Structures are given as structure tokens and as C-alpha cells.
Amino acid sequence: xxGKETFKLVLVSIIFTISALIALPEIPFVVNSKLWIIDxxxxxxxIKIPRKDGEKVIDLSNFKKDSEIGESQKIIYSLKDxxxxxxxxxxxxxxxxxxxxxxxxxxxxxSVGREGDNIFVIIPEYEDFDRVNQMLLGNGKMMFKTLKxxxxxxSDKAQEIFFDTGKWQDTGITEHDIQNLIYTIDPAxxxxxxxxxxxxxxxxxxxxxxxxxxxxPIAIYMNDSEYPFLMPxxxxxxxxxxxxxxxSVTIRYPKQVVEDxxxxxxxxxxxxxxxxxxxIVTPPIGVNFISKYVISFVIALILISIFFVIKFxxxxxxxxxxxxxxxxxxxxxxxxxxxxxxxxxxxxxxxxTGIISSLGYLIFNDMxxxxxxxxxxxxxxxxxxxxxxxxxxxxxxxxxxxxxxFMLITTGRVRVFMSVLTVGMxxxxxxxxxxxxxxxxxxxxxxx
Amino acid sequence: MISFLPSLSPIFNYLIITAIFxxxxxxxxxxVFDDVRGKVSSEIKLSFIFTFCINxxxxxxxxxxxxxxxxxxxxxxxxxxxxxLMFLSFFTGAIPVMEIKGNLLKTKGRSAVEAYDNVSKKxxxxxxxxxxxFALLLIPMYFFGNGSMNMLLILFxxxxxxxxxxxxxxxxxxxxxxxxxxxx
Numbered sequence: 001x002x003g004k005e006t007f008k009l010v011l012v013s014i015i016f017t018i019s020a021l022i023a024l025p026e027i028p029f030v031v032n033s034k035l036w037i038i039d040x041x042x043x044x045x046x047i048k049i050p051r052k053d054g055e056k057v058i059d060l061s062n063f064k065k066d067s068e069i070g071e072s073q074k075i076i077y078s079l080k081d082x083x084x085x086x087x088x089x090x091x092x093x094x095x096x097x098x099x100x101x102x103x104x105x106x107x108x109x110x111s112v113g114r115e116g117d118n119i120f121v122i123i124p125e126y127e128d129f130d131r132v133n134q135m136l137l138g139n140g141k142m143m144f145k146t147l148k149x150x151x152x153x154x155s156d157k158a159q160e161i162f163f164d165t166g167k168w169q170d171t172g173i174t175e176h177d178i179q180n181l182i183y184t185i186d187p188a189x190x191x192x193x194x195x196x197x198x199x200x201x202x203x204x205x206x207x208x209x210x211x212x213x214x215x216x217p218i219a220i221y222m223n224d225s226e227y228p229f230l231m232p233x234x235x236x237x238x239x240x241x242x243x244x245x246x247x248s249v250t251i252r253y254p255k256q257v258v259e260d261x262x263x264x265x266x267x268x269x270x271x272x273x274x275x276x277x278x279x280i281v282t283p284p285i286g287v288n289f290i291s292k293y294v295i296s297f298v299i300a301l302i303l304i305s306i307f308f309v310i311k312f313x314x315x316x317x318x319x320x321x322x323x324x325x326x327x328x329x330x331x332x333x334x335x336x337x338x339x340x341x342x343x344x345x346x347x348x349x350x351x352x353t354g355i356i357s358s359l360g361y362l363i364f365n366d367m368x369x370x371x372x373x374x375x376x377x378x379x380x381x382x383x384x385x386x387x388x389x390x391x392x393x394x395x396x397x398x399x400x401x402x403x404x405x406f407m408l409i410t411t412g413r414v415r416v417f418m419s420v421l422t423v424g425m426x427x428x429x430x431x432x433x434x435x436x437x438x439x440x441x442x443x444x445x446x447x448x
Numbered sequence: 449m450i451s452f453l454p455s456l457s458p459i460f461n462y463l464i465i466t467a468i469f470x471x472x473x474x475x476x477x478x479x480v481f482d483d484v485r486g487k488v489s490s491e492i493k494l495s496f497i498f499t500f501c502i503n504x505x506x507x508x509x510x511x512x513x514x515x516x517x518x519x520x521x522x523x524x525x526x527x528x529x530x531x532x533l534m535f536l537s538f539f540t541g542a543i544p545v546m547e548i549k550g551n552l553l554k555t556k557g558r559s560a561v562e563a564y565d566n567v568s569k570k571x572x573x574x575x576x577x578x579x580x581x582f583a584l585l586l587i588p589m590y591f592f593g594n595g596s597m598n599m600l601l602i603l604f605x606x607x608x609x610x611x612x613x614x615x616x617x618x619x620x621x622x623x624x625x626x627x628x629x630x631x632x
Contacts, residue, residue, distance in 0.1 A: 068596075285596035296592035300585045307584060311577075343597050347528045350589070350604065354582040355539055361578060362543070391550070394480045395542035399535060402472045406465070414527055421535065 008438040015435075016325045019332035021045070022060055063335055066109045066342030066416070067124045069289040072281045075121045075133060080272035082117060090271040095119055098136055100267050103411040105135060105260070108419075109340055110412075118276060124340060129278065135260050137275060138223035140268030144173035145219040145228070146209065153216055161217070162231055168219050171209055175265055177202025183258040184248070194230075194258050195248045207243050210234045222261055224272075229261070285343070293346055297353075301327075304357050312364045315444050319360045322436040326356050330427035337423060344416045352424030355399075359392055359432050367440075377445050385437045392432045400425035462530065466504060469534050470497055480545075484552055491560045492548060495622045496541055503537045503614040504530070507607055514603075529603035537611045540578060544571040544615055561627045564620055572616045579612035 026044025031037065044061040064070075077098075079090055095112055098121060102110045111122045123132055145168040147153055153161065161167050180197035198206055209218070214236055219228035232249040241247070251258070283289070301323065308316030330352060339345060363384055370380030403425055407418035473496065481489040507530065547570065551563040564571075583605060590601045 286594045288594050289596060292592065292594035293589060293597075296589045297585075299588040299592055303584045303588060304581060307581065343525055343600065344528065346589075346597065347525070347532060347600060347604070350582075350585050351532055351535055354536070354578075354585055357581040357585075358539070358578040361581060362574065365574065388550070390480070391546040394476070394546070395539055398472060398476045399539060402469060402538075403535070405468070405472070409468075410465075413525060414531065417528060417531055 005438070005442055008434075009442050012325065012435060012438050015430075016328055019325075019328040022335055023328055023331035025063075026061055058336070060335055064126050064338055064340040065124065065283075065290075066340040066344065067111070067122055067281075067283075068285050069283050069287075069342045070340075071125045071283060072122050073125060073127070073129055074279045074281045075123070075129070075136075076115070076118050076276040076278070077121070077136065077273045078118045078276050080274050084271070087117065091117070091119060093270040094273055097267055097269055101135055101263060102132070104263050104267070105132070107132070108412060108416045109342075119273070122281060125280075126340075131256075131260070133275060135264065137273060138261075138264040138269075139272050140175060140264040140266075141222070141224050142175040142178055142265060143221040143224075144171045144206070144209070145169060145221060146171055146213055147216060150213070150216050158217070158231070162219075163227060165226060168228075171205075171218075173202060173205050173209065175268065177205060178265060181258055181262040181265060183255045186250070191250050192252065192255070193248045194251045194253075195246050197246045203243070203246065206247065207239070210238055210247075214239065223264065290341070297346075297349075301353075308360070308364065311361075312368055315364065315367075315440075318439050318443050319357075319364060319436070321443075322431060322439050323353075323356055323360065325435050326427045326431040327353065329430060330424050333423045333426065334420065337419075339420055339423065340416065344413050345420050348417050348420035348424060351421060352428060355396070355425075355428050356431050359396070359428065360436065362392065363432070363436060363440075367444075381437075381441060389432075393429075396425060396428050396432065400429065462508075462527075465531075466501070466534070469538070470500070473497060473500065473538065476542075481549065484549060488552060488558075488560050491623070491626055492545060495560075495619060495626060496545055498622050499614050499619040500537055500541060502618055503610050504533065506614075507533050507610050510606060510610075511603065525600060528600060529607055532604055533607035533611060536582070536607055537614065540575055540611045540615050541619070543574055543578070544619060547571050559627060561624050564623055568620060575612055575615050579608050582608045 021043060022045075024043030027042050029038060029040045029042055032039075046061060047058040049056045049058065077094075079087060079094070084090060091114060095114065098119065099110075099112050102112070102121070102123075107123060107127055109124050110127075113120055121132070121136065123129075147161070148167055148169045152167070177199055178196060179199055179202075180195075182195040182197060184193045184195055185191070186193050196206075213234045215233065217231045217233050220230040220232075221227075222229040230249060230251065238247060286292075301320075304323070305316065305320040308319045310316075312319075330349070334341075334345070366384045366388070367377075367380050370383065371377070400422065403418045403421040407415055407422050410418060474493070477489065477493040477496070481492070484492075511529070544564070544567070547567040548560060548563045551566050552558055552560075555563075586601050586605050586608070590598055590605075593601070
């Protein structure tokens with residue numbers, strides 16, 4: 001076998017080993033005999049990556065379970081003013097806003113509905129309750145305030161003034177004057193910054209206010225909270241700026257906080273809501289979902305392998321190797337990208353496995369007819385994977401592109417389906433462009 | 449339900465998602481069929497899109513009948529079999545189309561129908577066996593799964609059968625119908 005092909009075979013083994021180790025859950029490996037004592041485990045790793053702002057842990061211990069097969073968090077909200085005449089209208093508008101906010105937060109698996117005068121939100125167990133709750137409770141209001149008594153300001157009193165609500169007065173600059181809050185990093189200092197993008201009217205109002213408050217603080221309140229979100233000092237240099245430039249302020253919040261506030265600002269609640277309760281909901285479609293469907297998936301793979309062996313003799317086993325390897329890569333990618341498993345994942349996996357099997361069938365069928373015509377293996381091989389490769393690659397690449405496009409423009413479960421399909425199509429491409437050709441060239445040449 | 453554009457009615461969501469997919473198919477044809485005569489290429493393209501849409505319509509009709517007679521318990525996953533059918537139908541449909549293209553490039557000057565007649569036997573058998581492979585995946589899941597996805601699996605199987613029938617029965621007829629319509 002040429003060195004290049006040997007190298008490819010080693011690469012296939014490495015890809016398979018790494019992806020299997022990523023995809024596997026933690027399996028204990030314990031031996032306690034007179035000769036050997038081993039207390040170890042394989043799979044389910046937690047990889048620690050050192051970063052500037054602390055360690056990041058990639059948890060590969062388990063697949064995420066979606067709300068249909070794993071426990072879910074059910075959060076209940078009600079209107080702050082439950083006696084309003086337009087209660088029904090407000091409730092349905094709040095429901096719509098909640099759905100929009102959850103989608104824009106990137107939570108694909110959620111359900112929102114009404115239970116009497118309450119609104120319930122169901123999210124999977126792995127979603128961050130505190131963040132979701134903060135996001136949904138915020139009404140999206142923003143208020144700029146100045147000091148009632150500018151003469152009383154000094155930097156050593158900053159903390160006292162920050163917490164004293166009585167020292168601040170409204171300025172008339174509100175969320176209606178803001179277009180966007182943009183998180184950025186100052187290239188010179190490396191500090192986190194927030195650009196406040198005003199409307200043209202809002203910008204004029206702000207610079208008028210800034211001129212009257214040079215070297216004084218301005219408090220920015222979000223979501224009618226008791227204390228300011230920010231309290232920047234108006235510097236003289238700010239007034240030297242072009243008046244069409246949006247001001248920026250140094251912040252100590254992470255990017256996500258700014259993005260969440262921006263999302264609330266752009267999708268304000270039509271009426272204020274309050275948190276009522278949180279409960280844990282048991283999976284609606286059974287706790288044995290994973291075990292049962294893993295077994296049935298394995299049976300299906302065995303049946304497909306038998307089909308290939310009947311149809312293409314022992315060469316069919318090569319397909320089984322390549323199929324298992326592709327599925328490992330698919331599962332590993334799904335785990336790394338935190339795709340949640342459940343009925344949607346399984347549906348897309350069926351499609352992906354079917355496509356891999358079909359491409360395998362097309363390749364083996366062409367090889368078989370070529371061999372029956374008496375052509376040498378190498379010529380058929382280069383015809384199938386060279387000249388006629390477009391037949392395999394064109395539909396796969398277009399399906400990958402279509403699923404990627406739909407993933408970007410859809411929300412909810414359709415988005416999950418498209419995400420799984422996109423990842424799956426990557427393993428399909430790897431299957432016909434690398435795994436199967438390599439294995440077939442190395443192991444299939446002697447088979448007639 | 450498809451939560452593609454939540455503000456629109458579900459019918460519009462299905463229509464928009466189908467329209468985008470058809471647009472992707474048009475791009476697919478313009479890329480893959482750039483070396484085939486324009487007339488023949490557009491004949492195949494239109495027949496492809498027509499068969500694709502018939503497959504979807506036929507599925508929606510059967511799904512509607514199932515829905516009004518049994519109220520299938522598929523939670524919020526109603527859109528999945530539709531999307532499954534769209535992708536499966538595109539994938540299965542690409543097989544006859546690529547075979548026709550291969551045949552057209554071998555012998556120039558042929559019509560799409562002549563090219564299809566040359567490969568029809570092979571195409572039918574390949575599409576049938578590929579559909580069988582999909583069925584081999586679905587059937588064990590129906591019998592050995594925990595039962596919660598059974599209705600979805602039935603709809604996937606239905607989609608597989610519709611797709612198989614569409615590309616082995618409907619597609620050649622549409623191709624021939626278009627040819628005879630042009631001749632007359």
C-alpha cells in the first residue's frame with residue numbers, strides 16, 4: 001500500500017478514536033484482581049481551556065436533553081397590575097414579547113402559554129434560569145437622570161450618591177431616544193465599552209444635557225431598577241466630539257449583559273410582569289427515550305449492514321466501518337456544539353443516516369457494475385470518486401447549504417432540526433469524500 | 449408548527465419555506481446543469497420542481513386527512529415530517545436528474561425524455577432501494593423505540609413512500625408530458 005494511503009488510514013483511525021471518545025458517556029473501567037488494580041474511566045471528559053478571563057470548561061460528560069426527554073423548568077409569571085381592564089390583551093401581547101425575546105436570546109427549545117391569568121414558560125433544565133428570568137422580567141425601559149444638586153457632587157461621595165435614589169432627577173431622555181446599545185472593546189486600552197446609539201433627536205437631547213453637566217455624573221437606569229445600571233462622568237473631551245458621534249462609556253459588565261439589555265430595549269414589555277413560581281416538570285415522552293431509541297438505532301444499523309452484505313458481499317462490511325465512523329463524527333460534533341437530543345435530533349439523525357447509507361449504496365452499486373463489466377478496480381475507483389464525484393457531492397453540498405440557510409433564518413424546533421441536519425451533512429461530506437474512499441481503497445481492492 | 453415567522457399564519461410559513469427551497473433548487477440546477485443545453489436543462493428543471501411540489505402537496509393532503517381523522521399526537525413537531533420530506537425529496541430527486549445529466553453528456557443532441565428512457569431502469573431500481581434503506585431505519589424504531597415517536601415515524605415512512613413514488617412514477621410522466629406538449 002502506498003505511504004499516502006497508509007497515512008490516510010491512520011488519519012481515519014485517529015478521527016474515529018477522537019470522535020468516539022468525545023461522543024461516549026463516562027464508562028467506568030475498574031479491575032480489582034490479585035494481578036491488576038485499575039480504577040479508571042473512559043469517555044465523558046471535561047476539557048479545561050485556560051483563557052485570559054479564567055478557565056473555560058468544555059463539559060463532554062453528557063449530551064444535553066431537550067425539554068421533551070429531560071426535566072424542564074416551568075416558570076410562571078403574572079401581570080403586575082392584575083386588575084387592568086385590558087388584562088387579556090396585555091397577557092397575549094406579553095406572551096408574544098416573551099416568545100420573541102427567548103428566540104432572540106438563542107433559546108431554541110422553549111414553550112410559552114397561558115394558564116388562567118398567568119403566563120408559563122418552559123425551558124430545558126440546562127438553560128440558565130437566572131438569565132432567562134432577568135431577561136423576561138425586564139420591561140425594557142431606560143431613563144437618564146442627573147443630580148438634583150450638582151454642587152453636592154464629589155468623587156469621594158460617588159458610592160453614597162449612586163445608592164441614594166432621592167438625589168437624582170429625570171431628564172426626559174428615555175428608551176425612545178435610543179436605537180441600540182453596542183458592546184465593543186477599546187483598541188487602545190483593551191477595556192470593555194458600550195456605545196449608546198441615539199436617535200438623531202435623542203443625540204441632540206444628550207449633548208444638550210452633557211453641556212450642562214460637565215464633570216458631573218449621569219445615571220442610566222434600566223428596567224425601572226432601584227439603582228443605576230451605569231453612572232458615567234461627563235468629560236470635557238466628550239463635548240469636543242462631533243455632535244453626530246454616539247457617545248461610548250467604559251463598563252465592567254460582560255458582553256452578554258449589554259446584549260440582553262439591548263434585546264429588552266428593542267422588545268419592551270407592553271405591561272410589567274412579576275415572577276410567581278418555578279417548578280420542575282418531568283419529561284412528557286418518557287425517561288426511557290434514549291435507551292430505547294439507541295437500541296432501535298443500533299438494530300437499524302445492523303439491518304442496513306446486512307442489506308449491504310447481501311447486496312455487495314463482504315465488501316459491504318467496509319461500508320459499515322465507514323458508516324460507524326461517520327456517525328461517531330456526527331455525534332461528537334453534536335456534543336461539542338451542545339445540540340440537545342430528543343425527537344427533533346433523532347428525526348434529523350434518521351435523515352442523515354439515510355443519506356449516508358444511500359450515498360454508500362450509490363458508490364457500491366457503481367463499483368459492482370464496473371467490476372461485473374470486467375473493468376479493473378483502480379479505474380472504477382477513480383471514475384466513481386473522481387470523474388463522477390459530482391453526482392454525490394452536488395446534492396450533498398446543496399443540502400448542507402440549504403440547511404445552513406434555514407438554520408440562520410428560522411427559530412424554535414425547526415432551527416434545532418436544521419442545526420442537527422447541518423452538522424449531519426458535514427459528516428456526510430466527510431463520509432463520501434474521505435472515509436469511504438480511503439477504506440475502500442485500502443480494504444476493497446482484493447474483493448471481487 | 450413551523451416557527452419560521454411566528455407573526456404569520458402557519459400556511460404562509462409553509463409557503464415561504466417551500467419557496468426558499470425551490471429557489472435553492474433553481475440555484476442547484478444553474479450550477480450543476482451549466483454544461484447542458486439550456487432548453488433541455490430548463491425542461492428537466494421545471495419537471496423537477498413540479499414533481500417536488502406534487503410530492504409536498506400530496507403529503508400535505510394525506511397529513512390533513514390523518515389530522516382530521518385521528519388527531520395525531522406529535523406535540524409541537526408537526527413541521528418535522530414536512531421538512532424531512534423536502535430534504536428527502538430533493539436528495540432522491542437528484543438521483544434521476546444526475547443520471548440524466550450523465551447520459552446527456554455521453555451522447556449529445558438527445559432530449560431529456562430520451563436520456564431518461566436510457567437510464568429509467570437503473571434509476572427506478574436505485575430509488576426503490578434507497579427508499580428501502582430509509583425504511584430499514586424507520587421500521588426498527590417503530591417497533592423497538594419507546595412509542596413516543598411512532599406517529600412521527602409513520603409520517604416519515606409516508607414521506608419516503610411519497611418521495612419514491614414521485615421520482616419513479618410522477619417525474620417521468622411529467623417529463624414525457626412536457627415533451628409531447630411541445631411537439632403538438
